[in-house]
Amino acid sequence: MKPIYVQISEWLENEILNESISADEKIYSQYQLAEMFNVNPATAGKGINLLADDNVLYKKRGLGMFVAADARKIILGKRKSSKLHSLVTELAQEAIQLQVEEEELVTMIRDMHQRIKEEQS
Template identity: 70%
Template sequence: MLLNLNSLTPIYIQIADWLENEILNASINVDEKIYSQYQLAEMFNINPATAAKGLNILADEQVLYKKRGLGMFVSSGAREIILEKRKNQKLSGMVKELAMEAVQLNVGEDELVTLIKDMHRKIKEDMK
């Protein structure tokens, strides 16, 4: 993955997102050691302090836990925490933007729901 350095999202958030994805798609499993700030810095060509900030966000959310002197490891409930967070924050945020856009475009409530339902069905079919 390449970071989008010009994106509105801060780099450390992008790092945290990327790590979450790695956990979700099981590249890193529970109780496995996650990348260090230096590895991340090298991978993404960023300052290690920025990378550390991304790691610390996940640690604060208890996706990761620290082992003194050994680094950070994936918590047992990591997947659930991430999914929950994404549902709450990301999804509701996106829905909000979607709704605002719909209001501006004069799209009715039913029409919007239908659009969402269709898209949901289509993606599910594609993934199969």
């Protein structure tokens, strides 16, 4: 299981990706997040700092933390490079063990991708 501060950071990322929180909008304070997640404010602050370190959030002195203009782009890039790479690696290893040929795997991925896009439309 992921540490709570990472879960908080990922929750905020999802809020940004879903556009529940927009660029240049103030995010929840560490105290609000601590109350929402029932954790110590320092833990919530650590989650916020992860995003600040990635330039997803920026601080306005005396006002709080705000979403950077290119936050969605940063999050998408980060997730593509880490999460998708991990998933694709696991998928490729499993396909090799199951003796699924490369073209068959590519076709399966392409078909599923198209189906999900159609369902979301």
